[in-house]
Amino acid sequence: MERRCLILLPWLAAAADTRPVIVAFGDSLTAGYGLDPGLSYPDFLQKRLDAQGYRYRVVNLGISGDTTSGGVSRLGSALALKPRIVILALGANDGLRGLPLSATRANLDRMIAEFRNHGAAVLLAGITLPRNYGPDYIKTFDAIYPDLAKKYRIPLMPFLLEGVATDARLMQPDRLHPTPEGTKKVAEAVFRHLRPLLKK
Numbered sequence: 001m002e003r004r005c006l007i008l009l010p011w012l013a014a015a016a017d018t019r020p021v022i023v024a025f026g027d028s029l030t031a032g033y034g035l036d037p038g039l040s041y042p043d044f045l046q047k048r049l050d051a052q053g054y055r056y057r058v059v060n061l062g063i064s065g066d067t068t069s070g071g072v073s074r075l076g077s078a079l080a081l082k083p084r085i086v087i088l089a090l091g092a093n094d095g096l097r098g099l100p101l102s103a104t105r106a107n108l109d110r111m112i113a114e115f116r117n118h119g120a121a122v123l124l125a126g127i128t129l130p131r132n133y134g135p136d137y138i139k140t141f142d143a144i145y146p147d148l149a150k151k152y153r154i155p156l157m158p159f160l161l162e163g164v165a166t167d168a169r170l171m172q173p174d175r176l177h178p179t180p181e182g183t184k185k186v187a188e189a190v191f192r193h194l195r196p197l198l199k200k
Helices: 002-016 041-051 068-073 075-079 092-096 101-117 135-152 180-197
Strands: 021-026 057-062 085-089 121-125
Touching: 021 041, 041 057, 041 180, 068 075, 068 101, 075 101, 085 101, 085 180, 092 101, 101 121, 101 135, 121 135, 121 180
Parallel strands: 021 057, 021 085, 085 121
Antiparallel strands: none
């Protein structure tokens, strides 16, 4: 009986947390790839919100390697949390794999629409690709995010890694994922874009 109670305790703790939920919905950049637990940008965002007196609970739904089609398949689990706000940061892996950008756009469009239809505000976080992917492909890819932000009149963070990706000191050796210091800066940038959506 004691063991069963201990197993239930984490669920009971989550159930007792009535703060509005902010879902960080993304890929490895959200999950905190290559970092120890507690060092992802959603972790630092939670600390920033707490320090500023905002009573929200940040839930990290980042999965390394995820594409926009994977995001669509995970919509149900995200919507089950009844998020007040969603930080949507997917698409990088679509681009890196050279997937059809019409599908990337359609998947992001669907996710934004679904989250909004369920009452969540959406902050769309863009990303870009290495320059060797070719100017036409990159131009088409980059345009997806501002186009959708304009269509739905939602806030846009043009580049999730703004001020981080170009600083080798803030990036892991793969040059794709931030270090802990880098994720702190990502969290600060996300917070600035998120602030208009927050309520105390």
